[in-house]
Amino acid sequence: MSSQVRTMRAVLWEGEVEHVSVKDVPVPTIRHPEDVIVRITSAALCGTDLHIYSGELGSSTTPWILGHEGIGIVTAVGSAVDVFKVGDKVVVPDAPSSGELEVEGSASLYSNIHAEYVRVTFADDSLIKIPDTPGTDDRDYLLLSDIWPTAWTCLNLSGFQPGDSVAVFGAGPLGLLCAYSALLRGASIVYSIDHVTSRLNVAKSIGAVPIDFTKGDPATQILAMRPLGVHRVCECVGAGAALNPKLEHQPDYIINQAVAMASVNGGIGIIGGYAALPDTEGTPRGHNIPAKISFPISELQGKALTMSGAAVDAKLVWPQLLGLLETGRAHPSFVFSDEIDIEEAPKAYERFFKRREIKTLIKFDWNKNKEF
Structure with a gap:
């Protein structure tokens, strides 16, 4: 039986x-x-x-x-x-x-x-x-x-030190926890970049400065307040969900904006997804994340920026x-x-x-x- x-x-x-x-x-x-x-x-x-x-x-x-x-x-x-x-x-x-x-x-x-x-x-x-x-x-x-260690690690990847200014792309749960962790660890100021009002309101409630990117490039908005830029930029969105101010999918938009707003000798941490997969039965929209994107390498080198991304344990x-x-x-x-x-x-x-x-x-x- x-x-x-x-x-x-x-x-x-x-x-x-x-x-x-x-x-x-x-x-x-x-x-x-x-x-x-x-x-x-x-x-x-x-x-x-x-x-x-x-x-x-x-x-x-x-x-x-x-x-x-x-x-x-x-x-x-x-x-x-x-x-x-x-x-x-x-x-x-x-x-x-x-x-x-x-x-x-x-x-x-x-x-x-x-x-x-x-x-x-x-x-x-x-x-x-x-x-x-x-x-x-x-x-x-x-x-x-997963999510809090991932947010914490994004800060580490950016080279964060207490007293640094920080900009975080994304005010979803990952980005919010990255902003929260930065404040917890002694950031001087944290900018939270998104376009969803409810998310930006939560960011404001924890002490971050909300930046609505539909009102203009976030780098332009932040540089207007901090002409020298921010010490650390954390990418908590990924290529698949990256949108420009017109809310159009633009996989290279966030990385280019991150380099533009980072200060000289600053750092960028990437924890959003950039892993490109082929279209398969299980990943029918794998093509949404391109294997290659345009990148401002000259500006990164000219500012002496560091950039690091990783999967998180x-x-x-x-x-x-x-x-x-x-x-x-x-x-x-x-x-x-x-x-x-x-x-x-x-x-x-x-x-x-x-x-x-x-x-x-x-x-x-x-x-x-x-x-x-």
């Missing part, structure tokens, strides 16, 4: 642009001694999810489970797991430690946290235990999964950020504007894509759902 396959609800990308679905899929199980299974209690939508939603980034094949930011409870551990035990509350990062090369099917990607359960590989080096006490705001800790900055949360110095959860149940994910993705929400939380109510 064959055993019945247990199923869970999950948000799936199935290759249809600007559409996701919620379906039953198999519950993950321990496959290697280093694995753990985590029951997800909270997850979040991220800007990278929108690049997948719009068909620009992701796997070349479908279907697969979306999401890479989550918190949960360990429900099963492999025989080689030493640090974690059943019942531990943990943050699941956007990428695990790579203890070995592991190739899996397209429906079994690691970043599959928009689901009731997730299998975490190399758990001892991939997870971080967090407090499970009354008064702890899970939303703050959830942001350790959230785990590398966890010690700093965890300390800020534990001491109450930081409360990054201000970026959340909506909370939903997993069944509402299709509409939530649509609202997020249309910039009607800043960041959406998926809350799993395990009092109402069956538990394995």
Whole structure:
């Protein structure tokens, strides 16, 4: 007699642009001694999810489970797991430690946290235990999964030092957390560049100076206030979403503006997506992100600017950020504007894509759902 396959609800990308679905899929199980299974209690939508939603980034094949930011409870551990035990509350990062090369099917990607359960590989080096006490705001800790470490790292890439002036392109959740981190770390002034009024209002509420780029090139606006420019520029948008003042897609616009507004000996950090992928079943709009863009190399050299971009390993900055949360110095959860149940994910993705929400939380109510 064959055993019945247990199923869970999950948000799936199935290759249809600007559409996701919620379906039953198999519950993950321990496959290697280093694995753990985590029951997800909270997850979040991220800007990278929108690049997948719009068909620009992701796997070349479908279907697969979306999401890479989550918190949960360990429900099963492999025989080689030493640090974690059943019942531990943990943050699941956007990428695990790579203890070995592991190739899996397209429906079994690691970043599959928009689901009731997730299998975490190399758990001892991939997870971080967090407090499970009354008064702890899970939303703050959830942001350790990806977006806050990414924002923090963008500042590092720019060469930021306390006292620097900073301009941040994008006032979505990533850009807002970059601006927030700059202020937290001692920036003298932070400019937040966007065109969505609700986002710019949030930027202003945390102490940043809002710049609406539909009112003119942001470099022109900032240089009118600071003729020598800003010390650091942080790119938190990416080529796929880069718009000019006419709200036309222009992949090279932000990079050119960043060089124009940076001061002599300044620095530019790039964390927005510039990874070009071919058009495939899983990335039907890969062409939206070009492999090459025009760049003002002469001006960059003439100003002696530095520029750096990278993919982010959230785990590398966890010690700093965890300390800020534990001491109450930081409360990054201000970026959340909506909370939903997993069944509402299709509409939530649509609202997020249309910039009607800043960041959406998926809350799993395990009092109402069956538990394995």
